[in-house]
Amino acid sequence: NAGVTQTPKFQVLKTGQSMTLQCAQDMNHNSMYWYRQDPGMGLRLIYYSASEGTTDKGEVPNGYNVSRLNKREFSLRLESAAPSQTSVYFCAGLGTNEKLFFGSGTQLSVL
Amino acid sequence: SQKIEQNSEALNIQEGKTATLTCNYTNYSPAYLQWYRQDPGRGPVFLLLIRENEKEKRKERLKVTFDTTLKQSLFHITASQPADSATYLCAPHYGGSQGNLIFGKGTKLSVKP
Numbered sequence: 001n002a003g004v005t006q007t008p009k010f011q012v013l014k015t016g017q018s019m020t021l022q023c024a025q026d027m028n029h030n031s032m033y034w035y036r037q038d039p040g041m042g043l044r045l046i047y048y049s050a051s052e053g054t055t056d057k058g059e060v061p062n063g064y065n066v067s068r069l070n071k072r073e074f075s076l077r078l079e080s081a082a083p084s085q086t087s088v089y090f091c092a093g094l095g096t097n098e099k100l101f102f103g104s105g106t107q108l109s110v111l
Numbered sequence: 112s113q114k115i116e117q118n119s120e121a122l123n124i125q126e127g128k129t130a131t132l133t134c135n136y137t138n139y140s141p142a143y144l145q146w147y148r149q150d151p152g153r154g155p156v157f158l159l160l161i162r163e164n165e166k167e168k169r170k171e172r173l174k175v176t177f178d179t180t181l182k183q184s185l186f187h188i189t190a191s192q193p194a195d196s197a198t199y200l201c202a203p204h205y206g207g208s209q210g211n212l213i214f215g216k217g218t219k220l221s222v223k224p
Contacts, residue, residue: 041216042215043155044214045212090154090155092154099157100147102154102156104153104154
């Protein structure tokens with residue numbers, strides 16, 4: 001089992017460009033999450049999906065959109081990237097006993 | 112809104128000693144509280160969960176306590192080893208919506224040989 005897989009691992013964008021961060025899990029998780037992690041700020045929830053077909057905003061949703069394509073996949077889209085979106089992005093799936101299983105992260109730089 | 116504070120950004124201890132990390136929260140108690148370990152360049156990894164009605168949880172050299180009076184959780188690593196060096200995150204969950212899991216900023220633990 002691969003667990004939670006994120007692509008790409010690194011990405012550099014110019015201001016205004018768009019891109020989609022991909023996340024897939026093979027752990028049969030119903031719920032999936034997108035977080036961003038910034039120095040001194042900790043992990044902050046962007047969006048989450050409690051089940052296939054549903055999505056909800058987290059603490060910092062502005063500038064992002066998400067799609068829960070199916071049970072396995074939960075993508076995060078930046079329509080018009082801004083320097084403030086430079087961060088490390090983590091996708092996670094919720095397993096049994098409320099455990100979160102995280103991917104290895106995507107390091108995004110917006111110039 | 113809830114505020115989570117982890118005692119310090121960094122903690123340095125000698126190998127073999129017990130490391131104690133603190134997580135304080137404000138307002139009402141979480142339904143449960145989790146601790147995660149994060150290594151550089153990696154995603155957090157779940158370690159332990161303790162529920163509101165539990166005082167203490169153990170797993171090998173790890174121990175977590177939950178004091179609702181003090182509004183605090185303590186995370187202990189006994190007989191610490193250099194391999195325990197990492198950032199440890201506290202994550203209280205306030206029940207209801209699954210978006211109610213909040214992460215602290217973490218404490219970076221360094222264990223010196």
